[in-house]
Amino acid sequence: MTDTNAIGLHQSSASQLAEKLNALLANYQIFYMNVRGYHWNVKGQQFFELHAKFEELYTDLLTKVDEVAERILTLGHQPLHAYSNYAEIATIREDKNVHDGESCVRGIVTGYQALIELQREILSLASDADDEGTASQASDYIREQEKTIWMLNAYLG
Template identity: 40%
Template sequence: MAAKVQPIEVNIGIEEGDRKAIAEGLSHLLADTYTLYLKTHYFHWNVTGPMFQSLHQLFETQYTELAIAVDDVAERIRTLGYPAPGSYSEYAELSSIKETRGVPKAEDMIRLLVEANEAVVRTARATFPAVEKASDESTADLLTERMRVHEKAAWMLRSFL
């Protein structure tokens, strides 16, 4: 009979309570990012009209980047010693972005994606106080990059309106 393996404590210079607070903030960011990924991919499949080609390509570029971001955020949560949420029901509870039912017109898709990208920025920004309190430069770097990407995505989408 094999001995039970005990998990090794995380000792990266960030107190457990701080790691927990950061992981909770990142869980909201993960849910927002995944919800935006799904919405962007959905719009990529269903966009029509005179802007079809441009939007179809832009949405693909954006959802491809989001797929990588989801993994980066989830892995940071794991690095901090906590499980990353991964079910639709958890994402629905944690996300500040609402799903879109039905197929909106292209301009409405653009507006919804601008709003969703800006929501991700606000979620990332809301996580900074816990990150700064713990001097967690690794998570600060991740949040800064996510904010930069989503601010730029919102700007690019807004330019279509």
């Protein structure tokens, strides 16, 4: 019996990464719904600009949800798929009844900060496990989201 999975990673490392990736998946799902809610409910002078931007962001988040789940499967584990599980383990909390544009943008910045923090942990674990696939995914997400935070903070002034 071998101690490696189908892609050559040690089973213990793959399990640890899958657990962290499931936490990331949970956070992405909650954050996705928050941004979707901002898109639906934003009001004010910047409605048209923010409504379109929020759609762009939640569409990207939904793509990442799928990519993270597929990475968990690639590691030989099962992605969580119940919102009750997401609510239990996510650090991002539901943001309810937010309507003003500035609060919505601040909620997005906070959400991305939480994702980046978790993705940095995953990047470190993946690097230690010689898991280039997970490390590359986390690194790409971090780079992209850091730029988004910079742009959103510039918007906020």
